[in-house]
Amino acid sequence: MRSKLYTLLLCLCSIILVVGLTGCKSNATTTTSNTSTENSANTAVSKEEQYLDESVFPKDKVVDVKITIDENDFQDMLDNASAEEYKEASLDYNGIHFDNIGIRTKGNLSLRSVVQMSDSDRYSFKLSFDEYVNQTLEGISKINLNNNYSDASYMREYLTYELAEQMGLPTPKYSFVNVYVNDKLWGFYLAVEQIDNAYLERNFGNSYGALYKGEMTGSGSDLTWLGEDTSSYTGLALKSETTNDDILIDMLNELNNGTDYEKYLDVEEALKYIALQVVTNNTDSYIGGNKQNYYLYEDDGVFSVLPWDYNMAFGGLGGGGGMGGGFGRGQRTTNTESTNTTDNSNAQQDRAAAAGDAGKGNTRSSSYLLIDEPTSGSVSDRPLVAKLLAVNEYKELYHNIIEEAVEGYLSNDSFTARVQEVANMIDSYVKADPSSFYTYDEYTQGVTKLISINVSQVDNISQQLSGEIASSGDGSGSGDAMGMGGMGGGFGGGQQLGNNTEGDQQAQDAQGQGMDGNPPEPPDGVQMPQGGPGANSTQGQVDNATTQDTNQNDQGFARGGGFPGGGDRGGFGDGGPGGGMNPFGQGAPNTQNQTTEAITVGASILVILLSCVFIKFFKRRRL
Structure with missing residues (x-):
């Protein structure tokens, strides 16, 4: 009887040990599966990002952003720019059509400055794809159209974001765009992705x-x-x-x-x-x-x-x-002309007020x-x-x-x-x-x-x-x-x-x-x-x-200026600044997996030890 029970207990311990080891293997398999899933997800994100880079925010060309909006709504938005209230519009973004988007003026100092200009309605705009209906542009819900205020070169912001990418900072998407309003060219702008869920x-x-x-x-x-x-x-x-x-x-x-x-x-x-x-x-x-x-x-x-x-x-x-x-050069007749015209007194006063x-x-x-x-x-x-x-x-x-x-x-x-x-x-x-x-x-x-x-x-x-x-x-x-x-x-x-x-x-x-x-x-x-x-x-x-x-040129467009008032994320890697000392880096998932495996193995060993103690205790009682 004792021999049979002893054999039974050994079999039970063996089964428990096998189950424990199988759990470790299963955990490792799950980890591999999770890693594979993550890689697949990263590949999917990469394809989505590639589409954004090629069709929405290309760096090698200028795309058209065509806004269709009720004329009265658009004029009301310009007349009350400081309110920054959304108006409903339709949009063709490089040929991608959207209805029921929201558009409004945006900005801080640049907005206030343009408000005080008597000769300009060149505001920056914010496009909100999901303002009225649940829609996005490849996950992006908002895009800013920046008016290049106070930048005669048109490219300071563009180049700085490009440098930020090279430095490894998480950078929003950006590109140059030609903005049309109701089929008329409105201006040459810089489009910048809003920092929100898609960016994060x-x-x-x-x-x-x-x-x-x-x-x-x-x-x-x-x-x-x-x-x-x-x-x-x-x-x-x-x-x-x-x-x-x-x-x-x-x-x-x-x-x-x-x-x-x-x-x-x-x-x-x-x-x-x-x-x-x-x-x-x-x-x-x-x-x-x-x-x-x-x-x-x-x-x-x-x-x-x-x-x-x-x-x-x-x-x-x-x-x-x-x-x-x-403070610009004052109003002029065409964008291709060189002019020495000084600001008229009203425009100059407006810009001086904007300067603060x-x-x-x-x-x-x-x-x-x-x-x-x-x-x-x-x-x-x-x-x-x-x-x-x-x-x-x-x-x-x-x-x-x-x-x-x-x-x-x-x-x-x-x-x-x-x-x-x-x-x-x-x-x-x-x-x-x-x-x-x-x-x-x-x-x-x-x-x-x-x-x-x-x-x-x-x-x-x-x-x-x-x-x-x-x-x-x-x-x-x-x-x-x-x-x-x-x-x-x-x-x-x-x-x-x-x-x-x-x-x-x-x-x-x-x-x-x-x-x-x-x-x-x-x-x-x-x-x-x-x-x-x-x-x-x-x-x-x-x-x-x-x-x-x-x-x-007779519609009051601006000819003056105005004075203002990439890579992977960083981390400390695996051994010193720029390559280690990483308390919040990429090593954490592996550590968690190893900890789980150790707990599983430890539990199995503990069961075996308890079984041995039980056997020894049982033998004493029989004696």
Whole structure:
């Protein structure tokens, strides 16, 4: 009897052991299956993204965006632009037709500025595919049509997003578009995908986290500590249905009062974001006085800083680099004419009102940003900069990111070649733009100035990196962002705003930009666009647009300017900054699988041991 029972128990233990091992194998198979499913999903996303890149946001051509809307509704939208109210319309986006979309005006400073212009209705627009019915454009629910306000080159935002992609920042889709309203060419715009679910799914693999936007109209967008009451952070506007305010407070508390930044923040991505603002001299951002134009996305407790809104990059806000917005050249008759007409008094007053406090000069003796102190005002008031750069390891990584940008994409040869490529692609469209803020001559000057300013900025940054000149100061930051005028030519004939110091003048001279508003000589090898390749392929559109331009010159379109008031996500990999120290990286799923297997095996072994104890106890009782 005892022998039979002993044999039975051994068989039972063997069965349990086999079941346990089978469970491990099943778990491994499930893991492999899940991995295969993930790979299939990634492939599907890749195909979807490929379609977006080829048909919705192509980088090698300009697509047509044709809006059909009731004339009265459209005029009401223009007359009440500040209300930013949606109107119903139909849309053909590069041949893809939609009914019942929403369209409205959009913008902050650019919107207010155009509202105050007496000669322009060139607003930026937001297209909402799902405003009235449940529909999207390949998952995208909203697209912004940006009017290139204060950018005579038309390409500052385009190039900055392109650089952001190369730096590995999660970047929205973007491309140049020709906008038509009721079959009439309205203007040449930049289309930018709205940061929402499609963007989040593509870049993070989910969209269930909390999304916040840094806005200038509230408090807390500088990410300083205002206490545990989330209502104090009115400058961090919730843009998602999900709210994780407790985690937001934890992140802000750790950033300001702790040291374990990686617990709540994707540090490398944050450093890339800061570096992008610095190398493009974009003070209309977190580092500037407005402390705006960025998003925070919470992904499983860790926040990423997302890039947004770069029409003021390359010194467009006026501080550092002197590109400025300018005040345009006044109204003109055709976009292809060169004019010396000064602004009429009404238009000039409108633009001056739009400028706000633009007369304040840069408080520093130089208009360049200090790479380790790039803030408008005290660097301590921007904890994302101050706290991270106080860690030597992070500061070294940050310098490496900057160095890679200025020696790569922004290097003179590379940047000049890319600017020329873009100019050749868009030249004929700019020439035909019926509502442009600038003359065609000002556009060509703007392209040259863009190259010259980048050369000057890169040289200054390189000297800071090498230690030839200081990269930080006394903690007071890089001065007021509302410095020199510039790219738009200042008031009328090029008069500068503000009280520029001698250092500002030296920086301006270094950029080849005189006080008379004349363009600098282009760098060696630079040729100004003269129609550009690709004109033949679009000649039919251009001729038609030019005819429409001539017919529409009496309709109040703008001829003046106005002054303003890619890759995979980063991470610390598997061993040090840029390749390790990753508490929230890609190793987590494997660790979870191994833990599950260990628990299964452990449980099986425990059952075997308990069986042995039972056998021993049983034998004693029988004895």
